[in-house]
Amino acid sequence: MPHVRAxxxxxxxxxDTERTLAAGVHALAALxxxxxxxxSRLYATAPVxxxxxxxxxxxxVALDVPAGPDPETGALALLLALKGIExxxxxxxxxxxxxxELDLDLLSFGSHRLHVERLIAAxxxxxxxxxxxxxxxxxxxxxxxxLFVLAPLAExxxxxxxxxxxxxxxxARLRRIEVEGSAAVRPVGRxxxxxxxxxxxxxxxxxxxxxxxGRA
Numbered sequence: 154m155p156h157v158r159a160x161x162x163x164x165x166x167x168x169d170t171e172r173t174l175a176a177g178v179h180a181l182a183a184l185x186x187x188x189x190x191x192x193s194r195l196y197a198t199a200p201v202x203x204x205x206x207x208x209x210x211x212x213x214v215a216l217d218v219p220a221g222p223d224p225e226t227g228a229l230a231l232l233l234a235l236k237g238i239e240x241x242x243x244x245x246x247x248x249x250x251x252x253x254e255l256d257l258d259l260l261s262f263g264s265h266r267l268h269v270e271r272l273i274a275a276x277x278x279x280x281x282x283x284x285x286x287x288x289x290x291x292x293x294x295x296x297x298x299x300l301f302v303l304a305p306l307a308e309x310x311x312x313x314x315x316x317x318x319x320x321x322x323x324x325a326r327l328r329r330i331e332v333e334g335s336a337a338v339r340p341v342g343r344x345x346x347x348x349x350x351x352x353x354x355x356x357x358x359x360x361x362x363x364x365x366x367g368r369a
Contacts, residue, residue, distance in 0.1 A: 154186065155220040157263030159231060160310065162293070162302050163212045164198075164256040170210040171195065171342065173242060173255050175350035180238045181214055181257075184231075191215035193305030195342035195351040201299070210341070212351075213260065213305035224265040232259050232271065232289055260293045260306060266316035267291040292317065300329040304338045311366040323366050 161181060163174050174195065182189045193213045200206050221227025235257040242255040271287045292315035296302045303326035306313075311323035318325065330337075342351030 156186075156188075156217045157220045157224075157227065157265075158190065159216045159218050159228075159262050160260040160306060161214045161216055161235065162256075162258040162260050162296075162306070163214065164209050164258075164301070165253055166200070166207045166209040167254045171351060174210055174212055177238060177242065177255055177257065178212075178214055178344075179349065180241070181216055184216075184218065184234050186219050188217045189214060190217055191309045192344035192346075193308040194340040194344065194354055196301060196304055196338045197341045198301035198338045201301070209301065211301045211305060211338075212344075213302070213309055215309045220263070224262065225267055225269045228259065228262040228265070228267055228289060228291055229269060229271070231262065235259060258293055258302075259289070259291060260296050260302065261313070261315055262291045264316060265291060297325045298329065300326065300333050300337050303329055304340075307366050327365065 163177050165173055178189065178192055181187065191214070196211045198209045198211050200209060218231050219227060221230055239255050239257055267289060269289050271289050293302070296306070296315070297318060303322060307323045307326040311321060311326075313322045314320065315322070340354045343354050344350075345352045
């Protein structure tokens with residue numbers, strides 16, 4: 154069965170977030186016919202939108218997953234699996250941008266650019282949206298404007314040019330650092346496959362984030 158490289162963003166700020174995100178990585182690895190190809194460092198990030206809440210932890214996983222009979226079907230199947238994992242970890246419906254146990258965002262799905270209606274079971278937890286149509290957009294429509302996504306994604310795929318973007322992921326990361334400042338995100342852990350989780354990051358100076366990443 155053909156596979157595609159997908160990138161999934163992980164985030165959360167409730168409970169033992171580091172342990173929850175590590176368990177989320179293992180849940181992604183356990184998806185049928187999927188294989189984890191890379192895990193970024195763990196980042197502490199400032200909340201966006203609703204700022205009166207605890208800071209978040211964020212990471213990105215590179216995952217090879219079944220392509221499906223067509224890109225739309227394959228991406229929807231992966232999204233459905235991601236929402237199932239969120240529910241299994243106790244994700245509750247709350248205000249948009251609010252606190253969450255585990256958030257899984259489909260950032261990219263191969264080289265495909267998609268705009269497809271979500272299945273009901275794959276809709277986001279957002280009471281403000283009501284019961285109307287929700288769309289899956291790939292690449293994630295807000296990824297280029299979110300340093301908490303770009304910093305970990307650039308570790309795994311710095312030279313990736315997502316469809317519809319005008320430059321690489323790492324170029325977008327550097328632009329957002331100019332806007333938000335490197336203090337908006339800071340690495341706090343590095344993934345250890347042997348330990349099955351993140352270990353304390355030994356290099357966490359904010360100015361390190363302003364340097365271009367090498368090819369991953």
